[in-house]
Structures are given as structure tokens and as C-alpha cells.
Amino acid sequence: LDENDYLEFLISDPGTKTIGLYLESVSHGRRLMDLAASTQKPVVVLKSNTNRASNQIARFHTTALAGNDEVVSSALSQTGIHRVDTLQEMMNAFKIFSLPFMKGPNLAIISRSGGSAVMAADAAHRYGFKMIPFSEDFFNHVRKKVRAGVIRMTNPLDLGDVFDLEFYKEVLERALQEEGVDGVLFSHSYLPGIDEMTTKNLVRSSMELSSFYQKPVCLCLIPDSSEWIMMRKTADFPIFTEPDDALKALALSLKHYRNKFEADFHPCNTFEIPSSKGQSTRKQSDKIFSPGEVFELLRGYDLPVADYKLVKDYEEALGAAALIDYPVALKIADSDVVHKTDVGGVRLNIETPDELKRAFQDLKGDCFLIQKMVNMGHEVFIGGKHDPEFGPVILFGLGGIFVEAIKDVVIKVAPITEREAGEMIQGVRGSALLNGFRGGLKADLESIKRCLVSVSRLLYEHPEIQQLDINPLIVLREGQGCMVVDARILSIAECSLNKRGFQ
Template sequence: MEDLHRILNADSVAVIGASRDETKRGYQAVATLKKSGFEGGIYPVNPRERRILGLRCYADVEEIKEPVDLALITTPAATVPGLLAQCGRKGIAGAVIIAGGFGEMGPQGKRLEDEILETARSHNVRLVGPNTSGIINMWTGLNLVGLSNVPKGDIALLTQSGNIALHLITEATLRSHKGFSYYVGVGNESDIHFDEYLEFFRHDEKTKAILIYVEGLRDGRTFLQQVYKTSRQKPIILLKSGRTSTGQKSAGSHTGALAGISEVARTSFERAGIINIEHPDQLFPVAETLSSLPHIRNKKVAILADGGGHATIASDLLTDLGLEIPTLSDRAQARLREILPHNAAVSNPVDVAGGSDANPEIFARCARIILNDANVGGLLIAGLFGGYAIRFAEKLRFLEEDAAHQMGKLVQKSGKPIVLQSLYNSVKPHSLELLRYYGIPVYESLDIATKCVGALSRYGQYISAYKYKTTFEFNWGAKAKKKAVRIIQNARTEGRRYLFEHEAKEVLRSHGAPAMREHLAKTADDAVRLAEEIGGAVVLKIVSPDILHKSDAGGVRLNLENEDQIRNAFHRIIDNAREYKSDAVIKGCLVASMKKKGVEVIIGTKIDRQFGPVVMFGIGGILVEVVRDVSFRVLPLSRTAASRMIDEIKSAPILNGFRGSPALDKQALSQLLLTVSEVIESYPDIEEMDLNPVIVHDQGIDIADARMILKKDPVDLTGKG
């Protein structure tokens, strides 16, 4: 944190590659620092120049006698390693590296990026970037981006795209009273990652909200852990690109970071408390709203409009976002009737029905009544407010402005937010500027206004459930069972990277999962004897370290009820296996009771490159492969997260009971998901797990098949490796 403080609150800057050419970044940096009012030391570095913009120029940073906190390196990529060594000898805390040509350019660039990171670490220099657009501290004038007139405010901006930053800064300049506390172009994240910046902003008193544009994360799990710590104190608004295969390819080439699985990222961000945004045009408005207004403590929102069209559309949009439009209390409706025309709608949405045409102050009076209703958590005002003096009569201007004052004070007093949509927003009447002065955001787009209201509710719901959320931290190996450890170690000893089905089920069973014991038959006689002990119909399945997918090899036979069927099935399975892979080592066949019919689901785990272990749940059969009706979560799971995974798939009604069929045992299914989470946490050696199918009944579940694949290299099962 101390290094990051010296970087983002630097008292002195060396501009390496300073230039007298106005088109060069080295010139723009010096010029912008002076123009922005930076009061610290500015030290241009260029061995070919004596003075730049009236400042003495130095041959190298070690020639500077005064202490230097930060270096801005504007020279080509190949020069960076040597310059970093000089910075280290000078005692400079950090370097902002503008140049591209590193990991985002492929293997050769990655080698250069590794070199500069090694050099920086050996000389105790922290890196912003490389391939960064720079940093800005709006409160000190530390502007290393070259942008002028960036609005000052309380939103910290972290982005992997300079163009996105320019878009957001331009939007804030033209349409808002809000601005930025800091801007950081994180670039390739070679050294300082998103999570470290988040920790800094969590403690920064000037920052009230954090706005992020991310293409890929170097360490997604550490990022989530820091988000969890930060999001309760300050809202985090994020747009992640790379949702499509084309977008992921673009993200990789642009930043050298992998975009990962979109659904995994989305759900993990939401669980950590991030407000996910899907469209760039909504990014700044949502950040502006969350940094300005109290959040909505429930999902109940009122709508106040001066036209039925706006009221109806707003109601639809808010409902689509999962919000409720509750009927106002009898007392609130009675008070509204006292001040509105007889044809006004007063239940919610409230339509003033012309009651504001001669007196727009009626909006403030209605807003007060509505927000006094205990059942209402927030208010959206939609329509013409701000334009009455333009639309009807100039004398209404003062009434609109008075109403704006009243509504601003109402938000402060009630602790409930108001978001306003106005057709006259682009005209910028003074009444709307007054609303912004009080922190009430105003938008011309009804869609954006409703998205902002939705974000206030989502953040409020997260805060109310914060204590039930996961920290995304594992206690590796803490719940490992000795028997399961022996099974994994035995597989390693035999040179296997996966467990046999009966071994995988034994690992699950040791953690309480309802996995029936299955017995290994080495001969047909063994199979017959074991089937008699089990009783009833049985299933036989091949056991071979060389055959992972049993069905593909003809290695499964179902519904075997007598001795002849069992013997014939045993021999057929062995013959099929040898035909499938002639040199396969065959251990025999598993004998297990035939499971009764039910609904088939799949549960699987894998290691995501950005977020680590994740779990998937979905309906089994053709729906998984064709429709991809699945849900994802980053592990570990909470009980709430497990239940939501089940409920959010499209086929959830099948589990709830469909067309007269009984509801299935979702509680047992939820418990199995928690057990899977515990198993992955207990044995870091497991790379993938596949339970397919799991058969769900109205009471209980059966794990019909289980597969566990181990990591290529052994992991210390105590959790210390």
C-alpha cells in the first residue's frame, strides 16, 4: 500500500523521454502536469535536451539530486529494462510504462514483459502497465495521461482501454456534475493488479465509487477477494468485455490477458457485490447514481410521471429488472387525491394527469407523499420536469427550481433516492442543474434511468445480505479425509491421473455424499456372486486406467437380472474394451445396483484460468450438449449460492414438479453441490470432477457415475503446497 500511495499520490515525477516535440507523449506529459497545477517536482529526462517548457532537463534519473517518487517512461519497449534499473538505483517507488509491444504482442513480447518485471522486482520498483494510457490524480494535478479539463469528483476509474476512459471522461464532462478522483490505465497488469488498486481506493477518502472496465484478469480469485472487502464500503461498477469468442480473441490481443468464461465471470462478480453493466452507455450513469444517492433497501419502487406512456414503459422496464411496483398505502393515495385532478392515477405508477401543467411544484409535493410511504424504497420521476418553463410559460421556471430544491432536500431527509428522466435533459435548464447539485441524477433516456434505479436496488440487496456472502477464500485441505487422501495417493503411485469410478465415489462418500458402494469383479463368477449379494437388477461397468469414457467403449450394461445376463454382459464388456483399445489394462467390471428412474442432472467442476475452481450444474441428457442449460459458480459455495444455481436454469420447473409430477428433492441436490465444493476445497490435487448423471427423485438422489481427474503435477494435500 505504501508503494501504491507514493505512485498515485506522487510528490515528484521524472518524465523519461521528455521531448520538445508537441506531438510526443514526453512533451504532452510535461505540459499537462504544468497545466493541471501539479505542485510537486517535475523532472524532464532526455540526454539530448537542456531545457523543456522552461524546466531543466536531465541526462538520466540518477542525475536528479532531489528525491523522486514516480517515473513516467515514454520511450520504446526495448529501452525499458535499463531505465527501470536506473529508477531502482535512484530509489523511485514506481514507473508508469506507456509503451506497448509486450505480452499483448505474443511470445517475444511476453519474454520482454517478464524481463522488465524481473528487473523491477530486483530493484524494488512497482510497475503501472506496461501498455498503459497513464494515471491521473485529480486532486493533486498528477496528470500523466495528457488529457485536459478532466472533471474532478469522487469516482475512481480503472480501465484496460484508453478509449473507454476517454469515452467516460467525455460523458462526465458534457452531461454530469460528477467527476473522477483518480484514473488508472492498468494496461497489462504485469505487476500491480486490479486488486491492489481496489485496496487503495477502499481506503481513499476522496473516492465514493469505483468504476471498472476489464477485458481480462491476471488473478481473478484475488480480485474477487478484494472486491468482497471493498464492495460493502463503496459500490463497484464494472463492464467486462470478451463475452463472445470474437470478443475474447480481441481482448487477448489488446491486453495480453485471457477473457475467460463469461458466465463464470458474471456470476462471480455479482456474488462479490459488483454491479455488472452490459453496455458502455450505462457505465458512467450507474456509477454517477451509486456515488450520489442512498441505495434502495428493498425491491419496491414508485413511479411518478406526467404521462401514461412514460409511466407504463417505466413500469415494464423496472419489472424486467426484477423490481416491484407496489400499490401505495391507502393514506398515501388519499393525500395524492387531495392535490391531483380527479382523473389522476394514484396507486403506482402515479400519473399527475395534467396536475403539474400550471404548477410543476406539484412534483415535489407528490414525491414527499410517495417517499413517506414505508413500503416504497425509491422513486423514479419520468416525463417533462425541467421543461415546463419551455413547454408552457416562462413564469413556471421558478416553480420548477423550487421543486428541485425541495426534492434535493427530500432525498437528504428521507434517505431514499430519486432518479429523474427528463425529455429536456439536453437543454440543461437550471432546475435540472439544481437536481444534480443535490446529487439527483437526470437522464434523457428512460432505459438508462431505469437501469440506474435497478442498480440502486441490486446494491441495496447485496448490502442487506452481505454477512451471508462468501469471501472466495479456500481453507485448502482442512477437511480432507485420510481414506480419500490414500485413494488419491494410490492413483499417483500407479501413475494414474484419474480415479476409478468406485474410488471417486468413495471420496464423495467420505464427505457424506449419497454414493452407493460399488464392487469390483475381476471375473464373471465374481460378478454373479456380487450381484446376488446386492440383490435385484444390477449394472456392470468397465474398470480400466486406459478407458475414461466407458460408454464410448461399449463398457456399460444395464438392467441385468439373472446369472446368464450377468455372465454374458461381463464377457461382452471385456471384449468391447479390448476391441476399443487393444493394449488397455483391464481391472475388471464394477457391479452396482440399478438405479431407479428419475430426472438426470449433471454436476461438474473445472479450473478456470482467471478464477480457479468453478462448479457447473445443469439438466442432463441432450439439454446439456445442445441447449447448454447450465449455471456456474466460483467455488467455494454457500448454501444460498447452491440453491440459486438450481433455481436459475431454464429447466428448473421440471425439478419443481411439472404437469402433475411430484416436486423433486432439491434440498438433497443442493447438499450435493455443497459436498462437491467441500471435496474440491479438501483436495487441491483434483483438477476436474464430473458427476453425470446424478438421478434426482422426489426423495433423495443417486450418483450414477462419477469421474475425478487429477492435476498433472501432485499438490500437497495438506494445503501447504
């Protein structure tokens, strides 16, 4: 039995509401994804053994950018699995999933301590929550019990001036009734031996009100160690000690609700690998494809490739340039040259036959590429690799030399939908540049989406591909499309395709 067998059983078990898995490896990643996508139950995974045994110098950008653990995190997230890093985070996730789901980002914060309220507000911002204003009716109700009049009527609300702890239940219920409030964080400190009974009543009330209004109430208590177990026995209700822990867990609840219950979440129906349609005709064994093979394969999947011709000498280059039309680029096209720029194997913006001749004299090689110049656009990167646990995965990031310098990439398991392609584009930190930051060129994002979906399909249908780099894909102004100007593919030996059930 492996983790998938246990997961399948727990998904079918009506008595199991939340599932937790501790993994040191993944036996069959795509089956794990299929199972997780099939259920609305929260699945929490604590994955250890994350260090790579070796750090060999990568020949492809993708190898350096998509280590095994990065792929695991992306794959789990893609199907709504919640990955945590510590046992404490796993326990907090179990606590939060015992409450009603957080159905929106609007949070009410109530605290007996002003300092705790400020820290909770910081944590709320950190985890993406919004603190909407309370209504005047709510504040008028709170004012009934205010003594010194020092309370600031805000969200977060400091109840340090209210000493009637039985009144806290009314404040909590009023907060849950507020229009737009999706959940409440209540941070409560109390004096042992004095506030014990009223605090126990607050725990019971939190459980009852959370269930009645079907909104989560994250109750944070700061008892001394001798009373912690006693408070936990007061009711079958989760208690947190730190607002940050509670809100980090609550963010998982909101993410889960959005992923599993909102109508626009439609993950791929299956992540199982089909028989490769290219396997019967493509018999490459551990080799880098020639530029012509790469470009024709990409064109077969409707990717726009800049016009090109492969040539062997200047006379052929001259004819190709005249046919393609100047300006052109001249590149070394030998398969064993991976990074052409590093060896001085690229000449750009060649506008005349004389310039072409001089460029040709500077380059050494057996095969050359004449290609139509594509200017005035954003350079982005699309990559792919065959992961040993999850099969083909796709990467996206800013292109050119920045892809390795910045390492700002998003990874997903192939195939992907257009919605997921859009998430990849907006998921990179440099996405503002593509959106026309400070009056800059607004990129044709729809064309990038189409390319990402097409490349993911290519990788999915050709599991013999071990590495793929499209760098750069030049993206033109909105509505004008994009163009592939450089790409590389490395295939794997056919005999290795049967590892981990990918064939």
C-alpha cells in the first residue's frame, strides 16, 4: 500500500472530514493529484525530505529553475492540496478545518488587548484578509458597556475598556451578524482564578455561534500551562494561542473554499499520462533536437514561430535572407550549442547583404539559422521538464537573461487550462511589466495564455521530452500576438519512459 491507497480510502470514508498525510516521497504523483481533485474534503500534506542530493550544473534553464521540491509544492497546490512545513502547522490546519469554511476575505477582529489587536491586524494583512468597517449600530451596542470611554470604534476592536465578560458573547454575535463579515478572530486574555468561568462560557458560545451562523470563529486564548488542558476540555472547539497561527490557518480555509466550492475552479479532469502520440514516429534517445525539429514540432501545436531557414554557407544564407526579408538574425544552429549568446553565436538586426557577410565571417559552425527579426516586445520564458514524480510540468517567467538571474517562475503540472495559464502569468512577480507598468508596453496576455496551454498539451502528449526551453518568446503589444524566436528540446531514452507508470 502507498499513500494513494490510504488517501482513496479516507476520501470514501464518510466519517473522515479532513485528511492529513505525512510524506517523505511521492509514489505516483499524478494519481495523488487525481484523487485530491476528486474530493471536496481538505487534504493536508506535510512533505519532508526536501533537499536535493546533488547540485549539478544545469544545461537547461528549466533544470535549475524547477527542482523536485518546487514541483511538489506546485503540483499539490494545483489540485487544492494544502502543503504545510511543520507538524504544528498541520495541527493548526486540522483545527481550522473543523470550523465552517471562510467564504470570503472580510474579517472582524475583536481583542481584549490593544497590542494583540494590532498584531492581529498585521497578520490579517499578511495573509490577505480585509477588515471592513463595523456598522454604527454595532458600535452603539458596544458603547453600552464602555466604562472609561477610551475605546476606539474601529475594526480591529479593542474591548479592553469592557469588563463585563458575559457581554463578549453579544459582541461576538453582533460581529457575526454584520453584513459582509465572513469570519471573526477573537483574541482573549484572562486572569486565572478570576475569569475562568466566564472564559469557559466564551469558548462554548464561540462554538455555538460559529455553528449557527456557519462562519468561522478563531478563538485565541493565552492561558497559563496549568489551565490550557482544562480550557481545551470545556468544549470540542479549536483554540489557538497566537493570532498569526490562527490567521495563517484561516487563509487555508479561504483558499480551500475558493478552490473547491466556487464555480470558476475547474482543474484538469485527469492528470494521467496518455500513450504518446509522438512515440511511434519519434525514436530519439537522449539527444537535443535540431532547431528545425524543434520549430516544426512547436508549429504542429499552433505556436507562432518566427520565419526561419537553416543554411550551411553564406550563399544559402543570402538567398534565405532575401526570401525572409531583412532585417534578420543569424545564429549558430549546431545542436550541441545550448546557450548561443554565451559563445557569441548570435548576430541581430542584420539589414543588408554586406552586414550578413560580415556576420557570417565572425561565426564558426557547420549549420546556421537565418531568422526574421522580431522587435519591440516583452521577452518571456516558457519551459518544460519531465519530473520523476509528476511527469511533464510547465514553467513560465520573464525571459532573456533574466530567467536565471531573477528565477521568478511559476510551475504547474501539465496539461493546464486557460484559467491556470492566466494564473501563471499573474503569478510571477514581474507580471506588472507585462501589464504595462508606468505606461510601458501592455503585452498581449491572451497570446501568452494560448502558448502556455499549447505547450502544456505538447508536453502531456510527448512524455519522451525531458527538457524544453522557449526563451525568448517575444510578446508584442496587446492584440498583436507573440513569436517564438529560440527554443530547445531534449528527449529521453524510450526505455526510461516506463518509470513510475508514466506510460
